[in-house]
Every structure is written in structure tokens, then in C-alpha cells.
Amino acid sequence: MHTGILAADTLIQANAVDYLLIAIYFAFVLGIGFLASRGMSSSVDFFLSGRSLPAWVTGLAFISANLGAVEIMGMSATGAQLGLPTVHYFWIGAVPAMLFLGVVMMPFYYGSKVRSVPEFMKRRFGTGAHLVNAISFAVAQLLIAGINLYLLGSIVHALLGWPLWVALIVAALIVLSYITLGGLKAAIYNEVLQFFVIVAALLPLTILGLYNVGGWDGLASKIEGAAAANPDTVAPAADQLNSWPGAALTGFSSDILSVVGIVFGLGFVLSFGYWTTNFVEVQRAMAADSISAARKTPIIGAFPKMFVPFITILPGMIAAVLVTELADFKASGGEAQIAGGAGGNVTYNDSLLLLMRDLLPNGLLGLALAGLLAAFMAGMAANVSAFNTVVSFDLIQEYIIKDRPDEFYVRLGRWATVSATAIAIFTAALASNFSNIMDYLQTLFGFFNAPLFATFILGMFWKRMTATAGWTGLVSGTLAAVLVGILSEGTLGGLSVGVLPLSGQGASFVAAGAAFVVDIVVSVIVSLVTKPKPEGSLKGLVYSETPKEDLVDAENAGRPWYARPVPLAGVALVMVIILNVIF
Template sequence: MASWAPTVLASDTLIDANAVDYLIVGLYFAVVLGIGLMARRQVSDSVDFFLSGRSLPAWVTGLAFIAANLGAVEIMGMSASGAEFGLPTVHYFWVGAIPAMLFLGVVMMPFYYGSKVRSVPEFMYRRFGTGAHLVNSISFAVAQLLIAGINLYLLGTIIQALLGWPLLVALLVAAVVVLSYITLGGLSAAIYNEVLQFFVIVAALLPLTLIGLDRVGGWGGLTDKITEAAGDNPETAPAAQQLNSWPGNALSGFDSDLLSVVGIVFGLGFVLSFGYWTTNFVEVQRAMATDSISSARKTPIIGAFPKMFVPFITILPGMIAAVLVSEIADTKAGEQVAGGTGGTVTYNDSLLYLMRDLLPNGLLGVAIAGLLAAFMAGMAANISAFNTVFSYDLWQRYAVKDRDDDYYLKIGRLATVGATVIAVGTAYLATNFSNIMDYLQTLFGFFNAPLFATFILGMFWKRMTATAGWVGLVSGTLSAVAVAFLSEDAFGSLSLGVIPVGGQGAAFLAAGAAFVVDIVLSVVVSLVTRPKPVEELKGLVYSETPREDLVDADEASYPWYRRTLPLAGVALAMVVVLNVLF
């Protein structure tokens, strides 16, 4: 295979697509816009636009639940992390996401769905009042704009790599497409597209992984080649660490095995992932769009099953790329290789190069459609969550109250346009970070870890007061920022390096600090301030909510595979088995 000359011009395309590939990509876009147009005829009021009229079945929202997250983070970030660190990357799934998703479905979802709030910040308002609500709404809205920008940036780089367009043109075109399909159909269109995108991405990545495994000679061939490459390059993580998920020192950045395991379990597994999956409205919104409390609880649990196997089509291709694609192998060996989407090859380019080297025209088109779909869905999810929080939680609650439904629907559409414009700007912010995972994790640490601490304390401790709610959130977020500044590289060159932890370990540490500070201050402040009257806490606090409000009365009559708890048990058992196997 002819390797590319190192003097690739920026205007050259990374991938050679032909007419059939464009037909496949075009077909996808036609369907996406068609969904938007058809969904538009159905949108009758603001509950329809923002929460899909609460009418979707659990398998649809379950797939949308994971597809909303199957954008930048998983596909590029996870394959990049797979190429760099190898198997320990699975912790993001099997220690991180799955237990948190099960916890959301089993424990927290009844409060969200049962209290009939329209957003996660609205739950905050009902439990803690204005202070915590305002902090949560604003920080969430800002985070969504930043993350939408990252998704847009990745989308733009793919279009650039594919068509050779300048990044700015690519960003604008991508933004217009995303904008048109959300403003047309609201959350229904976004969810339908996410589910569709899930199947297209699997149709793209599964053949890529299988062909890749075949080319390297199966799992045995892959381990041999990784061992060989690691032997040649002592700077990379040793082969044993790349091929076993525990203790994952290279991933966490801790030298000590014990600290690494503690960091992964507490930092990534407990604080970061529980914070992300249980309080992130982008995800929770999907479950709120279901037809019953039983479906809402099953949404993350059904999502957990496909989610368990996503690493095999994201991390594994990254590991394959690191031994099969010459550019990525050279990068891993410490060389600077010209090319890629940003001028110099980075791990984030692993998947694109693997597609170029392995897929024939035809399947290449499916892969391109899948990647474009994933980034659009990721961005659309951020923006549809943003416009709900902006119109209900900020505009309706604080700016212009008591207007009719049409008015807030219009505000929601305007917010979508505004968010898209801002996302184009934040897309440029994303260009300063070489490893997008670090950047995202850093953000999650600031917003989600303290949020989770406040939620969990507020749901189970009726004494917790309104003042404690916002004090905990603010102090937790600030401590995360402080730790990130003091670490080696959580903020890139801005970090001071006082605390000798870098890589993902810094993000775990910042999240852990945020969690602990939030809990401690919340308890202290609660003890010296006046709690809310107990009768206002029904449906919001565990001890004050009647048991029958938390479960679906019909559920007992369903077969076991349609009930929440047995499904969650099966998922948990499967993920334990996966952890033991790898």
C-alpha cells in the first residue's frame, strides 16, 4: 500500500470518495431532512417540541440515550484513546458509563419522571429554589454551547478531510444542516435521527473492525503486533498495560497501581461518570420523552446493553489503527507525521486513516455517513438540551414570565439559532486541544461532579437546605477549577503543575475534589440554615415520597425482560463478566 508522501497539502483530501460514496452520504442527508419535515407537521405544542409529547417507546429512547453520546466523545475520542493507551480505555464504558446508567434507571429516574419536571435544572428549582437552579441552568447552558462547539469542530474537520473544503466553510455548512433539522422537528426529530444514526454508525464501524481484525491476524495477531511495537518504543505504555484493562496506569496517569485503581473507580467510575450520566440533561431528556415511568426507568437500562459492546467497535479499531496504519504507528513511535486533519497526524485521526486503508468505495460511503451522522447527532443533542433549558429555565423563569405556549416555542427556535452561531465560535476554542477527551473530561469535572453530589444528597437527606444547594454547587465547581489549574496539564499550558498529576488522572482528581468539597460544605451549611418544610418535598426526596409514586403500577404484570430491576441485574452481571475477561 502506497503510504502518503509527508508533504501532503492541506487542501488535499484525506480520503478518496467516489460517486457511490457520495450517493450513500446524500441518501442519509435526504432522510434526515425528510424526518425534520415530517416531524414538523406533528409538533403541536411546546411539550411536543421539547419533550416529544412524552410518547416514545423505551427501545427508541434507550438507543437515543446512548446515541446522543455517541458523537465526538466515543467515536474519535475513544478510538484515539484506544490507539494511545489500548485496552484500559474500556473503563470509560464498563466502570464508567454502565453502572451509572443502571443507577440512573433504578434509583434516580423515578424522581425525574415522577415529579413531571421538564428539565434537570427544573428539578433543582423544585428541590432547592432559585440559587441552585440559576447556577445549574447557566453552567449547563454554557457547557452545552462549548460541547456543541467541539462536536461541530470535529464535524468540520471530517468534511474538510473528505471534501477538501476550508474548515470555516465546512463548519458553517455543518451548522446549517444541524440547525435545519432541529428547528424543523424539535426533540422528536433529534431522537429519531439519533436512533437512525446509531444503526448507520454500527453498519460503518462493525465491518471496519472485522476487516481490521482479519488484516492483523485476529486478536492473537493484534496482541503480537502491539507487544512488538511497545518493545520497539519504550516511551509508550508497556504492552502488558495496553492489553489489560487493570490497573490502567497509563490512562490514569498515576504511577502507583493502587492509586490508579482507586482513581479509576472513584474518580472516573463514581464521580465523573455518575455525575455525567445521572445529571446531564442531554441524556436524561431522552428518558423523559417516554410514555411511562416504567419506560423512563428502562431507557438507560436498555441503552446499557448496546453500550457495553460499543468499545469493540470504537476502541478496538483505534488499537488496530495503531499497528496497521503507518501514520498512526509512526506517531505512536514518537515521530511528528505531517498530514491528518490538523496538519500533523494525531491519535484523533486514527479512525479516518483506518477507513482510508481498509474500506472499499461503497462501505467507505457508509462510514463517512456514519461519522457525519454521529457528529451531527452529538451537536443536535447538545443544542436541543440547551434550548429547553434556555427557554424554560432561564427565559420563562427569570426574563419574560406568563406568556402563552407559542411564545416559548418561538423562543426555543430562536435559542437554537443563537446556540448554533455560538457553537461555530466555540468550535475554534476546541482547536487548541490535541486530545479532545481531556478537554471534555475537564469540562465534565466542573459541571457534573458537584451536581451529582448535590443531587444525591438532596434526594436522600431531607434536612439539606436551599442555601446548601447553591453553596455546594459553586464551591464544588470552583474546587474542580482550582485543582485543574494546579495540575500538570488539565488546562494545557495554563496549568501550573503544582500537583504532580497529569493526563486523565488530573480530571479524575479535580472531579473527586469537587465531589468531596460539595458534600462537606452542603452538610455544614445545611446544619446552620433552615430546611424546606417537609410537605414541599414530596416527589423530590426519597423519605417523603410514597413508594407507589416511584414505580409503575403496571410493571408487575410484565414478563421479566420488560421489568426494570431484572433487566438492570442482567446488565450488571454482563458488565462484571466483561471486566473479568479483559
């Protein structure tokens, strides 16, 4: 396709005011990087932000680190394609796990004073599990950073008409400069700022979209009309307008299996694996100023998280009926080649951009674009800053270059950032081969995260679990997920042979479930035939070996209920159940 070499061909027609809004945003981003770099003296400052941030800051950063390109583009794309069942990624696939992280697991992470999730792995299980975890995490971060970068580049391409590779390099340089300058504190401050810019960008778009489509009723009747006109290619309107049973999302023919797949595969294995063991997220909480602030981080984050679907999935659904190109694309079942997308032909990933083009006046358009750019940089910055911590501490300091002064590792972290960015430019090219990013990402998560949660939870609550069980469980779980991926239809592209009648999200859920079960079974069997770690070495790492007072904040009892983690988590849980009932 001959898209945009000349500025006149660009998808989005921005004017001077729009560019001004974007430029102001970048000035703030770089300013934060510069200011955060002052008064930073040790590696704890650089990597864990000096453990000094209040809970609302780390809580918003927790959400923002995940509110990257993948979430905004991926969720609006899935919303455009499948409608409301996409909310399961939030209400089933995120909030419960975030609450669990805050209530149950965070005390172990924060209390044991580890600097990273793999380091916890090392203290609990030793070298084998640590290496498996650290390396697979680092590789996954590079891949995901690549996806974020690719989407960032495609926006710049759509906006300015620069060739994609130029856009990629410029975008990568900006992310690079603010992380290397300010470390995690700059990343976290920027994430909090990004959260507000993203909301300021997407909320007006959603409201205007609803206004134009005739409110929720108007949207529902338009979706019904579109589904009735093309019953062969478009999911039935009832499936698009109700979150349960979500058969359109899983691809399962049975409603009951679909519910089981969502609750167990997505809700339990995938989401717990992702939210409770992913260092990108946990690192934000580790930067908090006390154990109760660390516990509150994911819990406070759960509140905005519940409402993110209304500014991502909803505009996606609106775009699929309001934007002509997208409506045609959907009517064709995602087969039609329609020019005018950010990366060539129109795909669901273009939903938000096209809706912005159609609805927003200059001014708001600039704000919306700043929000998208912000989100994409947030995602990539989060991946890269977690990557450099793991590479510097967990791989290089642990195994390759030991016992150097602190400054050495800070410098090393900066170099790790530079190389991660360079590699991300190449993985961006890889990411461009997948049309729906969520599928690709779920596949990756299934392989890396599902077995992790099994190993962590077993390791935290079963002191008999041995070091050998730690790494063999992880490896066999990951292999089980890869095997399901290969047997399914198209989950791994050309590698999948299609023996199992599963595809898309459903296959990911099954792969994750398989990884979880295999990991538990292998870990238990191996534990029973190998020698456990000596009792004394598990303090702070295993529930039964840790004194209760180490797991709570002494000041907590005197605080009002809304400042304590557990009651706050209860409120969040009730709210998310109400949301599930309404939709």
C-alpha cells in the same frame, strides 16, 4: 500545513457511490425533520417529544446522543494511544451509572413531571441552585457542541477539501435545519437512525481490521512488538492489553492508586455526575411514554453501550499498528510532526479516518463516512436540543419573560437553537486547540458535573438539606475542581502551575473527587446552620417524603422480568462484570 484546498489533496478518496450513500443519509435526516414537524402542537411536543416514545427508541437515543464525535473520535484516539484501559470509560465509567439512573433516580425525574434537570433543581433547592445549574449546563453544552462541530468540520474538510471554516458553517446549517424543524422528536428519531448507521459503519471496519491484523492474537503480538521497539515512548504492552490496573490511563505510578482513581474518580464521581444529572441524557428518558419506559431507557441503553468499545476502541488499537503514519506517530510518543491528518498533522484523533482510508473499498467507505457524519451531528444536535430547552424554560421563561403563551416559547426555542449553533461555530475554533479531546472534555465534566451528582444525591435522600446548601455546595465543589485543575500539570493548558504531580486523565479524576467531597462537606455544614424547606414541599423530590406508589408504574408487576427495569438492570450489571473479568 498546506492541507487540502484542492480536491485532489483530500485525505480520503471518495467516489460517486460514496457520495450517493452520504446524500441518501442526509435526505433521510432532513426528511425526518420535516415529517416530525407535522402534528406537533405544543411546547411539550417540541421539547419533550410529547412524552410518547417507546423505551427501545429512547434507550437507543440515550446511547446515540452520547455516541457523538467526542466518543467515537475520542475513544478511538485514546484506544490507539493507550489500548484496552480505555474500556473503563464504558464498563466502569458509564454502565453502572446508567443503571443507577434507571433504577434509583429516574422515578424522581419522571414522576415529578419536571421538563428539565435544572427544573428539578429549582423545585428541590430554589433559585440559587437552579441558576447555577442552568447557566453552567448551558455554557458546557455550547462548548461541547463546539467540539462536535469542529470534528464534524474536520471530516468534511478531510473528505471534500473545503477550508475548515466553510465546512463548519455548512455542517452547522444542516444540524440547525433538522432541529428547528422537528424539535426533540426529530433529534431522537435521527439519533436512533444514527445508531444503526454508526454500527453499520464501524462494525465492518473493525472486522476488516481484525482480519488484516491477524485476529486478536495478531493485534496483541503487533502491540507487543511496537512497545518493545520503543520502550521510552510507548506504554508497555501489558498495560495496553489489559484493562486493569490502567496506570497508563490515569498516569498514576502506583497500581493501587490507579484502581482507586478509576473506580472512585471515573466510576463513581465523574460518571455518576455525567450520566445521572446531564440533561442531554436525561431528556431522552423524559420523552418516554411511561415511568417504567423512562426507567428502562438508560437500562436498555446500557446493553449496546457495553459493546460500543468493540467498535470504537478496538479499531483505534488496530489503526495504531496497521496505519503507517499512526504507528510512527505513536512510536515517537505523540511528538512527531507527520503530515496527513484531518486537521493538519497526524494525531490520534485521525485513527478511524486513516484506518478507513486504508481498508475500506469505495461503497463501504461512503457508508463509513456517513456513519461518522451521523455521529458528529448526533452529538451536536443532542447538545443543542438540550441547550434550547434549558435556555427557553429554565432561564428565559423563569427569570426574564414570564407568562407568555406556549407558542412564544416554542418560537423562542427555535431562536435559541439558531444562536447556539452560531456560538458553537466559535467554540469549535476553541476546541481545535486541544489535541486529545477526551482530556479537555473530562476537564469540563469534572468542573460542572462532579459537584452536581453530590448535590442531587444528597438532596434526593436527605430531607434536611437546605436551599442555601444546594447552591453553596455546587459553587464550592466546582471551585475545588478548578483549583485542582490549576495546581496540576497542564490540565488547563497554560493556566496550570504544576504543583501537584498529576496530569491528563488522572488529574481529571482527582479534580472530580475533590469536587464531590468538598460539595458534600459544604452542603452538610451549611444545611445544619440554615433553615430546611417545609416538609410538605418535598413530595416527589425527596425519597422519604414521596409515597412509594408514586415511584413505580402500577402496571409493572404483571409484566415478565425482561420488561421490568430492576431485573433488566441486574442482567446488565452481571454482563458488565463478566466483561471486566475477561479483559
